[in-house]
Amino acid sequence: MWKKIYTPTLVNPWRTLSKHHSTSVSSAVDSILLRSLKDHYLEVSKMAPPPKISPPSAFTIIKGAIETNGPVLKRNYGEDEEITISVMRLANHNNNLNDDDQVNQLFLHVDVSRKGKEYSLNFLCGLYPDAMGIHSVSMGPKLQTNQFSADPSKYGGPIFHDLDEKAKDALHHYIEERGVNEDLFLFLQAWLYVKDHRNFMRWFKTVGSFISEQKSAGAAE
Structure with missing residues (x-):
């Protein structure tokens, strides 16, 4: 029991x-x-933040950009053009490069649009403290404010490297005329530091x- x-x-x-x-x-x-x-x-x-740096006078900082992956800077050019710039660091997997080499390379997406047009001209560029190079140029739909680049699966144009030298020089002059050059580097580098720190x-x-x-x-x- x-x-x-x-x-x-x-x-x-x-x-x-x-x-x-x-x-x-x-x-x-x-x-x-x-x-x-x-x-x-x-x-x-x-950690001490970098000194506050303003972008070149023609550009303004897009409100709320630091909380998104969209464009950082914008400016008007002429009567009907708007230029927007997005930035990120170039991915670098070369172990022989030191940290300074990696910090001193930025990747830009530049969008040149016109009023009333559904498509815009897109530049992918490498930006350095003393130089800027174009990686590709394409046409695509206008980007939304939270986009970094258009659909990569759609054809946008030939490989930039395959263009002749006159075309390359003309495209470099075209984008530099709109203020996209190495003068942007210091601001964008500092901006990325602040964004990375917040994240x-x-x-x-x-x-x-x-x-x-x-x-x-x-x-x-």
């Missing part, structure tokens, strides 16, 4: 201990990770919040 009463109340002690041990280890790992995230967050927050800080906060919520949910179980 006693055996019949007490047998159902017996629970595997090893399973209970294993679950408790697993929870304790997980909690300790979360605490270590949160402490590390906090330390790095504080370290990054103390980095946001990443620490987001990951920290995720771990904290997970830890709290685990403790409540």
